[in-house]
Amino acid sequence: MVALHKDDVVRRMSEVLKAGGKMLSQTCPVCGNPLFEIKGEMRCVVCDKPVVVIRDQVESGKALLPIVLTSLEGVVVEKIDELTGRLAGTVDLDEIEETARAIDSLLTVLKKSEEIRIATKQTE
Numbered sequence: 001m002v003a004l005h006k007d008d009v010v011r012r013m014s015e016v017l018k019a020g021g022k023m024l025s026q027t028c029p030v031c032g033n034p035l036f037e038i039k040g041e042m043r044c045v046v047c048d049k050p051v052v053v054i055r056d057q058v059e060s061g062k063a064l065l066p067i068v069l070t071s072l073e074g075v076v077v078e079k080i081d082e083l084t085g086r087l088a089g090t091v092d093l094d095e096i097e098e099t100a101r102a103i104d105s106l107l108t109v110l111k112k113s114e115e116i117r118i119a120t121k122q123t124e
């Protein structure tokens, strides 16, 4: 990437604005300058290339995922514990069946959570 002189940056930005471009609140992930919407495309006038912000959002979502999974697993384990207590305390067949089904669903959530963890680790 060729470093631009500050005056050139300002000039380019005003050119884009004059041409009907719109300055956005998002900034370029590469150089930190404000992004512009030009003909429906998001561009950085400094890097002089289109910027796909969606990719950025996916990445921040990815960073958040392990935290979300950990809290989900915590809740699921708590529920399984509660239901295990309930299962131990009942002889009612319907309640046993219902509780077992709920535990089964929770275990499926745990298993999937683990699978997602492994799958996302592999792509890193």
Ligand SMILES: [Zn+2]
Residues within 6 Å of the ligand: 028, 029, 030, 031, 032, 033, 044, 045, 046, 047, 048
């Ligand atoms: Zn840039």
